[in-house]
Amino acid sequence: MTRKCRGELYRNTSQGKLAGVCAGIADYFGWETWLVRILVVSGVLLGMGWFVVIYIAAWFILDKKPANAGHSKFKQGVHEQSQSSRQASGQQEAEDITQESIKVKSRIWQAGEPPKQAFHDIRRKFQTLExxxxxxxxxxTSPEFTVSREINKL
Known part of the structure; x- marks a missing residue:
């Protein structure tokens, strides 16, 4: 059985309620955030007060999850030249849709979307790409492209 590399453990402050520790742990293990929160709160309520100490220590020790470096640039050429015919907001929305990853969960505690929702998201992504x-x-196929190509040949 091959083990999937999980990467680094970070605090996920964008999805966190207090400091993002539970959200970071959920991201690391691929679980739903609500499940980790329930486990931590249950542990504290059932007399495992050291959970509070571990949570506070993790708050100070773990780094914040770094923001994405941005979307990758599209190839130059035809796509760049066709950008002038699009509206900037529509194009940005299309880039966001095509760059987002879709995770399907097979168990209720796993992070991701239910299969039905994932299917709708994939369908929306393919419609945008189409x-x-x-x-x-x-x-x-326009005459504008033919003229531009002939000018570039000179």
Missing amino acids: RELQTIERYV
Whole structure:
């Protein structure tokens, strides 16, 4: 059985309620955040007060989860030239949709989306990609592209 590399353990302050420790642990193990919170609160209520000490220590020891470096740049050429025909907000939304990852959970405690919701998200992603491909094809088959190509050959 191969073990999946989980990466670093961080505090996830964007999804956290207090300091993001439970959200970070949930991200690390691939669990739902609510499950980790219930386990911690249950432990404290059932007399395991050292959970509070561990939580506070983790708050100070763990680094905040770094923000994503941004979306990758699209290839130059046809796509860049067709950008002028799009609205900036619509394009940014399309980039966000195509860059997001979709995780499907197979068990209730795992992080991710139920299969039905994941199917709808994947369908939306493919529809966005289809519209983008149609825009590129429209530009490549236009006389504007032919003229630009001939000018670039000079």
